[in-house]
Amino acid sequence: MAGLRPMRPAPRLLADVRETETLRGFHALAALSLIAGRLKPVRLYRLGGEEANEAIACQAFCFDTGLTLRRYRPLIARIQPFDLYLAAADVLPWDAASVAARRASRRTVAALMFGLREFQPFFAGVVVPGHDTSEIAARVADELALAGGSKDA
Amino acid sequence: MKADVERAGAAREPRRILIVGMHTSVHVARWLKMVERPDTTLLLFPVYTQDARLPSGFTYLSLADVGRDLAPGIWVVRSTDIDDPQDARADLLHGYRRWRHSFLQGMTIAAPSRLAACIERFAPHLVHSMEVQLAGYLCLETARRMRGGFPPWVLSNWGSDVALFRKLDEHAARIRRVCRRIDYYLAECARDHRVAREYGYRGPVLPVIPASGGADIAALAGRVRIRPSARRTILVKGYHSWSGRALLALSAIALAHKCLGGYRIVVPLSAPVVASWIEKMRTELDLDIEQLPYVADHGEAIDRLAEARAVVGVGISDGISTTLLESMAVGTFPIQSSTACADEWIEHGRSGFVVSPDNTADVADAIYRAVSDDALVDGAAAINLRTVTARWSSATNGGRVWEIYERVVREHAPTS
Numbered sequence: 001m002a003g004l005r006p007m008r009p010a011p012r013l014l015a016d017v018r019e020t021e022t023l024r025g026f027h028a029l030a031a032l033s034l035i036a037g038r039l040k041p042v043r044l045y046r047l048g049g050e051e052a053n054e055a056i057a058c059q060a061f062c063f064d065t066g067l068t069l070r071r072y073r074p075l076i077a078r079i080q081p082f083d084l085y086l087a088a089a090d091v092l093p094w095d096a097a098s099v100a101a102r103r104a105s106r107r108t109v110a111a112l113m114f115g116l117r118e119f120q121p122f123f124a125g126v127v128v129p130g131h132d133t134s135e136i137a138a139r140v141a142d143e144l145a146l147a148g149g150s151k152d153a
Numbered sequence: 154m155k156a157d158v159e160r161a162g163a164a165r166e167p168r169r170i171l172i173v174g175m176h177t178s179v180h181v182a183r184w185l186k187m188v189e190r191p192d193t194t195l196l197l198f199p200v201y202t203q204d205a206r207l208p209s210g211f212t213y214l215s216l217a218d219v220g221r222d223l224a225p226g227i228w229v230v231r232s233t234d235i236d237d238p239q240d241a242r243a244d245l246l247h248g249y250r251r252w253r254h255s256f257l258q259g260m261t262i263a264a265p266s267r268l269a270a271c272i273e274r275f276a277p278h279l280v281h282s283m284e285v286q287l288a289g290y291l292c293l294e295t296a297r298r299m300r301g302g303f304p305p306w307v308l309s310n311w312g313s314d315v316a317l318f319r320k321l322d323e324h325a326a327r328i329r330r331v332c333r334r335i336d337y338y339l340a341e342c343a344r345d346h347r348v349a350r351e352y353g354y355r356g357p358v359l360p361v362i363p364a365s366g367g368a369d370i371a372a373l374a375g376r377v378r379i380r381p382s383a384r385r386t387i388l389v390k391g392y393h394s395w396s397g398r399a400l401l402a403l404s405a406i407a408l409a410h411k412c413l414g415g416y417r418i419v420v421p422l423s424a425p426v427v428a429s430w431i432e433k434m435r436t437e438l439d440l441d442i443e444q445l446p447y448v449a450d451h452g453e454a455i456d457r458l459a460e461a462r463a464v465v466g467v468g469i470s471d472g473i474s475t476t477l478l479e480s481m482a483v484g485t486f487p488i489q490s491s492t493a494c495a496d497e498w499i500e501h502g503r504s505g506f507v508v509s510p511d512n513t514a515d516v517a518d519a520i521y522r523a524v525s526d527d528a529l530v531d532g533a534a535a536i537n538l539r540t541v542t543a544r545w546s547s548a549t550n551g552g553r554v555w556e557i558y559e560r561v562v563r564e565h566a567p568t569s
Contacts, residue, residue: 021425021426021429024400026398026400026401027400027401030398030401030510030511030512030513031511033511034509034511052255052395053255053395055321056317056321056395056396057469059320059321059322060317060321060470062320090430090433113404113407113430114433114437115437130404131404131405131407131408131513132404132408132513132514133401133404133511133512133513133514134513134514134515135514
């Protein structure tokens with residue numbers, strides 16, 4: 001047994017793919033696409049993705065990246081919290097699903113597009129300017145301690 | 154070329170061509186005008202029900218009035234005749250489900266049995282389905298039911314029909330069946346030829362022709378009033394739904410906003426959520442940005458485009474965007490996501506920028522380059538005008554399409 005290291009469990013990322021009046025799931029998917037190669041060891045879950053346009057975006061993402069987006073169910077987090085919750089939004093969302101997702105995750109990356117000057121993060125995680133998808137991608141990679149630098153080759 | 158084909162056609166049997174497609178589509182209307190000939194009867198079978206005023210020179214008729222002896226001209230089957238309550242039962246018996254886009258809820262999609270009746274009455278030399286998900290699927294099922302009685306079938310691929318929809322669970326198998334069944338595949342992107350082959354198409358490789366057919370390039374270019382480098386407007390395409398990603402384009406504008414002083418950003422065709430962003434961006438970033446209302450007049454839409462220094466189009470999938478081709482004709486510098494086949498028309502960094510739809514920083518950098526390099530945008534305008542003159546002229550492409558139609562008729566002529 002000498003020389004064998006204990007296997008690190010696969011990091012678990014919950015991505016909010018809802019595209020609504022204020023939630024920017026398409027920005028979140030765009031950011032994840034930029035680091036798709038490095039997300040291979042990560043178990044990805046999606047919050048949302050049932051609405052027609054979101055479903056198209058998710059299926060295209062999976063086809064293009066070869067990654068799988070598993071459907072999020074609250075019970076999954078009760079058994080084991082997610083390592084990271086990624087949400088992109090105009091301003092910090094307070095709907096029940098968003099609040100529950102933050103609570104169900106050890107850390108949150110909140111990519112916010114507007115009103116950042118007044119914002120003070122209160123949860124475990126970081127707030128990043130949401131307009132720059134490469135910056136969002138870099139933060140996700142850093143939070144999950146993914147190998148390979150900030151960008152995909 | 155058009156004149157040559159017209160002369161060659163003088164001695165031939167009058168042609169009957171059945172177009173299956175959207176009777177409300179400007180692309181279909183332009184295509185029909187492009188291929189109209191004095192000795193040819195063009196009949197359009199609509200794929201959904203909708204009251205629509207037809208362009209000048211198009212005439213509605215009932216399905217009962219369709220026949221082999223229909224006079225030359227452009228005819229459109231009344232959309233009320235494309236379905237009957239009993240057709241739902243036939244669909245059930247055949248195990249067929251009519252597919253519709255989410256934005257077409259409430260409309261009735263055409264029944265295969267009505268299209269079969271139209272084909273039997275009209276006896277066309279060929280069927281040309283324009284677009285895959287409505288027209289193509291309808292023809293596929295009609296062909297299955299008619300077996301050997303279905304005429305030679307030309308399929309036009311529009312935009313994302315194959316490039317995006319093959320990625321979707323609900324469509325992959327259907328697209329494969331379409332590709333295996335069609336006789337001729339008319340793509341608007343060379344990239345789609347490869348996909349069609351991979352999915353089972355065995356017919357010839359035909360010239361790439363945009364879904365819009367072509368345009369009067371000289372007339373478009375004639376609307377230019379300001380040289381590109383003197384323009385101070387950036388136009389951002391406002392579609393944000395199943396394929397368009399206007400908010401990612403606007404995020405790029407937000408990232409580049411410090412270099413956009415003196416510029417006005419205009420966003421036509423914007424969804425409510427895009428309009429909301431425009432308000433926020435104006436307030437927070439002090440940007441001169443506004444949404445533009447829809448204009449029905451094509452000339453007015455072209456004038457808007459011709460006033461812009463650059464046009465930004467971002468989406469997860471597209472074919473060759475008509476806005477991009479129009480921008481090339483009027484000297485507007487194109488910045489287009491790599492998920493369209495813009496790279497088959499423009500040279501990245503020289504006559505436009507092909508950018509990742511996922512990387513807003515890259516799009517922002519392209520916008521910065523477009524507003525800061527006068528020589529680049531003026532040089533690109535000259536190159537792009539030459540490109541669309543060679544490849545998007547309706548006079549030229551009309552002749553190319555007739556060469557294809559005549560080839561289809563020739564290759565499927567009954568042997569004596």
